Amino acid sequence: MAVMWLRQRRTGNAGIVDVAWAGSIGVMAVLFCALGDGWEPRRILVGALGGLWSARLTWHLFVRVSGEAEDGRYAEMRRSYGERFDRFMVLFFAIQALLAWLLALPFLHLAAQSAEGWRVWDVLAVVLWITSIAGEAVADRQLAAWRTNPSNKGKTCRAGLWRYSRHPNYFFEWLHWCVYPLLAVGLPWGWTLWVAPLAMLVLVTKVTGIPPTEAQSVRSRGDDYRRYQRETNAFFPGPVNTSAEANS
Numbered sequence: 001m002a003v004m005w006l007r008q009r010r011t012g013n014a015g016i017v018d019v020a021w022a023g024s025i026g027v028m029a030v031l032f033c034a035l036g037d038g039w040e041p042r043r044i045l046v047g048a049l050g051g052l053w054s055a056r057l058t059w060h061l062f063v064r065v066s067g068e069a070e071d072g073r074y075a076e077m078r079r080s081y082g083e084r085f086d087r088f089m090v091l092f093f094a095i096q097a098l099l100a101w102l103l104a105l106p107f108l109h110l111a112a113q114s115a116e117g118w119r120v121w122d123v124l125a126v127v128l129w130i131t132s133i134a135g136e137a138v139a140d141r142q143l144a145a146w147r148t149n150p151s152n153k154g155k156t157c158r159a160g161l162w163r164y165s166r167h168p169n170y171f172f173e174w175l176h177w178c179v180y181p182l183l184a185v186g187l188p189w190g191w192t193l194w195v196a197p198l199a200m201l202v203l204v205t206k207v208t209g210i211p212p213t214e215a216q217s218v219r220s221r222g223d224d225y226r227r228y229q230r231e232t233n234a235f236f237p238g239p240v241n242t243s244a245e246a247n248s
Helices: 002-011 016-035 040-067 072-111 120-148 168-177 179-183 190-207 210-221 223-231 242-247
Strands: none
Touching: 002 016, 002 072, 016 040, 016 072, 040 072, 040 120, 040 179, 072 179, 072 190, 072 210, 120 168, 120 179, 168 179, 168 190, 179 190, 190 210, 210 223
C-alpha cells in the first residue's frame, strides 16, 4: 500500500488503492493456504477460491484504473482536501491495508483446520462462489458495455442486472464473502468467519461503497439518477418500483 500511495502521487489517480486491496487479499489467501498445516484438500480449495476471486477483480480494477480518469469518489476527495490530500491518503491507504489483512483472516483460519472429509456445506459454498463470481462479472461487463456507447453519456445504466439493483457488483462481491463462513460450518470457531461478510455489508452500504458512489452519481447525472434511486433497490436485487417509475 505504501508503494501504491507513491504511485498515486505520481499518476494523480488514487483508484490504484482498490487494485492493491483486491490483489493483496488474494496474495495472502494463497500464501496462508500454501503454508498452513490444515487438511491439504481444503487448503487447496480455499486457496484456489480466494486466489481466483482476487485475480479476476484485481485485473478488472487495474484495466479500469489504467484506462479511465480517476474515479469520481477520489476526484471529489482530491478537490475537498486540496493540499492536504496526499497526507490524508497516507491514512486512507493504511486503513485499506488493515482492512485487507482483517478480511484475509478467514483464509488463515480455514488453512489451519485439520478436520478431514468433504461435507454438504463445502458443496454449497462452491455453488455460492460460482454464483457470486459469475454475477459480479456479468454486472461489470454490462456496465462496461453501457459506457462504451457515447449516446449513454450522462445517463444511468439500467441494463441487465442494473435494472434490479443500483449496485449489483457490490451485492455479488458481498455474496462472495459468505462463501468462507459456509466452508467453516461445523469447524472450531467457524462462526467467527461471519464477521467478514457482516463487515463488508456495513462498509459497502454505509461507508466506502454506496454512499460516496451515489453522491458522485447524483452530482454527475442529477435527476436521472434520483429517478433511478426511487425505482431501484440500492443493494439487494428486487423488482422495479413501477409506481415510482410512473410518477417520475
